Amino acid sequence: MKIAFASAEVFPFAKTGGLGDVLGALPKALAALGCDIKVFLPKYSIVDHSKFDLSYNYSIGEITIRVAGNCHPVNVYHSTLPNSKVEVYFIDCPYYFNRPKIYTSDPDEDERFILFSKAVIESLQHLRWKPDVIHCNDWQTGLIPLYLKDNYRWDELFFRNTATVMTIHNIAYQGRFPKSTMYKAEINPELFYLDSPIEFWGDISFLKTGLMYSDVINTVSNTYAEEITMDDKGGGLSGVLRYRINDFYGILNGVDYAVWNPALDKMLPHLYSPEDLSGKLENKRFLHHQYNLSFANDKPLIGMVSRLVPLKGFDLFASCVKELMSLNANWVFLGTGDSRYEDLLRSLTYVYPGKVFAYTGFNDELSHLIEAASDIFLMPSQFEPCGLNQIYSLKYATLPIVHKTGGLADTVIDWDEASHQGKLTGNGFSFVHYNAEALLKTVRRAIDKYHQKDIWNQMMQNAMSCNFSWEESAKKYIDLYKKAIINRKNGN
Numbered sequence: 001m002k003i004a005f006a007s008a009e010v011f012p013f014a015k016t017g018g019l020g021d022v023l024g025a026l027p028k029a030l031a032a033l034g035c036d037i038k039v040f041l042p043k044y045s046i047v048d049h050s051k052f053d054l055s056y057n058y059s060i061g062e063i064t065i066r067v068a069g070n071c072h073p074v075n076v077y078h079s080t081l082p083n084s085k086v087e088v089y090f091i092d093c094p095y096y097f098n099r100p101k102i103y104t105s106d107p108d109e110d111e112r113f114i115l116f117s118k119a120v121i122e123s124l125q126h127l128r129w130k131p132d133v134i135h136c137n138d139w140q141t142g143l144i145p146l147y148l149k150d151n152y153r154w155d156e157l158f159f160r161n162t163a164t165v166m167t168i169h170n171i172a173y174q175g176r177f178p179k180s181t182m183y184k185a186e187i188n189p190e191l192f193y194l195d196s197p198i199e200f201w202g203d204i205s206f207l208k209t210g211l212m213y214s215d216v217i218n219t220v221s222n223t224y225a226e227e228i229t230m231d232d233k234g235g236g237l238s239g240v241l242r243y244r245i246n247d248f249y250g251i252l253n254g255v256d257y258a259v260w261n262p263a264l265d266k267m268l269p270h271l272y273s274p275e276d277l278s279g280k281l282e283n284k285r286f287l288h289h290q291y292n293l294s295f296a297n298d299k300p301l302i303g304m305v306s307r308l309v310p311l312k313g314f315d316l317f318a319s320c321v322k323e324l325m326s327l328n329a330n331w332v333f334l335g336t337g338d339s340r341y342e343d344l345l346r347s348l349t350y351v352y353p354g355k356v357f358a359y360t361g362f363n364d365e366l367s368h369l370i371e372a373a374s375d376i377f378l379m380p381s382q383f384e385p386c387g388l389n390q391i392y393s394l395k396y397a398t399l400p401i402v403h404k405t406g407g408l409a410d411t412v413i414d415w416d417e418a419s420h421q422g423k424l425t426g427n428g429f430s431f432v433h434y435n436a437e438a439l440l441k442t443v444r445r446a447i448d449k450y451h452q453k454d455i456w457n458q459m460m461q462n463a464m465s466c467n468f469s470w471e472e473s474a475k476k477y478i479d480l481y482k483k484a485i486i487n488r489k490n491g492n
């Protein structure tokens with residue numbers, strides 16, 4: 001099966017969060033199952049050229065893409081995903097992608113991804129490589145299914161058998177733009193009317209467009225798939241998902257255990273495994289020493305690695321921060337995002353010297369060290385489509401505390417809840433009601449368990465033995481692609 005992926009992020013080239021991780025791993029898992037894959041992403045100026053070997057793609061050559069009435073020269077470079085033969089294609093258009101960040105709030109954000117979407121399609125044409133499926137990810141690629149069915153219909157001979165899959169990594173981000181974006185994108189104006197497949201409250205939504213025109217849709221966990229079909233959790237698109245319910249699936253993300261494994265992790269000063277956890281304690285000591293925290297064996301270290309936005313639970317965290325800081329634990333934070341939360345975390349380091357360390361920026365190496373050195377990982381997201389950090393935490397024997405929602409509910413088993421049912425399968429802690437009282441109670445409960453060494457050791461073993469490798473999920477994606485191909489054939 002031939003699959004083309006389109007995404008705004010692909011690890012290790014460009015990443016702000018889990019989308020990048022998924023695109024760095026799922027294509028490799030599919031290739032291992034025999035699929036032929038090409039991955040497309042924009043060639044941002046932040047892609048580190050000194051680290052990656054990018055070659056100019058002469059088969060494609062220079063192409064011209066029109067956006068908002070202007071013609072832009074586009075060139076394409078290629079490379080491979082590390083330790084694999086999976087080909088990655090970088091869409092180069094400096095006018096749109098030479099900016100300090102992957103996502104911007106510039107007024108032409110719509111144009112950047114219109115260009116990208118068209119360039120993916122035209123690159124495929126120039127390569128004469130007919131994919132069975134184009135796998136679109138998030139709103140940045142939401143126009144592709146419409147383009148194939150309308151703007152590029154003239155090339156039906158080429159795309160007749162190409163189906164599309166739209167994956168929702170987070171329904172909170174929808175690519176909503178004013179109606180005028182329709183003209184910039186060269187979308188047929190007849191497609192815009194009240195409640196039409198592209199219209200959203202008088203605007204145009206790239207995500208809704210993708211959901212309406214793709215052959216199948218999925219999101220990244222079963223619980224989140226159920227949640228977002230409900231009116232209060234679907235960000236205004238639950239009706240669309242209910243309309244397409246027969247083509248809508250949940251597939252849990254996996255983990256690339258070649259990157260996230262404490263027994264192999266090149267970013268850690270000390271390696272460890274379920275058989276010998278001594279390296280974990282050494283990492284904890286190392287982090288304390290490195291960042292001037294006062295180490296005590298009986299004091300747990302609580303870590304957070306996150307985009308700093310309310311959806312990740314920072315509103316809740318902020319509302320009870322004093323009580324949290326009064327607990328007998330040290331804290332380490334890594335995050336970037338809303339300035340109010342960056343300010344809050346930095347201020348904690350001044351108010352609680354020796355107890356709190358915060359790094360407000362993006363730092364891949366530190367994210368691995370925090371996973372390894374912490375005893376507890378806090379992830380109180382209000383909503384979480386899948387969440388990868390809690391799954392990494394399990395592998396690193398860093399017991400997660402989560403709000404029981406989305407993918408967090410599908411991966412973390414609360415110790416007390418499980419043991420009340422006579423099962424000793426718990427691998428973390430969760431709370432059901434999204435409020436400060438529940439969060440505090442659960443953090444206290446976790447600290448309490450930390451001191452009960454037998455239970456804690458068992459929980460660490462339970463956590464490390466969980467297997468969320470990509471292989472199973474990749475098989476489910478192959479089934480999903482087959483469904484998309486059937487839908488395409490049937491002309492749905």
Ligand code: ADP
Nearest residue numbers: 017018306335336361362363364367387388389
């Ligand atoms: P989301 O995609 O919603 O941000 P996930 O849990 O799925 O959440 O994935 C987050 C990914 O981004 C993880 O790999 C995490 O380590 C990484 N990450 C988040 N913030 C930072 C940061 N400031 N520095 C380094 N890595 C980060």
Ligand code: GLC
Nearest residue numbers: 018019169170385386387388
């Ligand atoms: C999004 C979600 C996160 C998910 C990631 C990868 O960023 O917020 O929950 O793990 O995508 O699918």
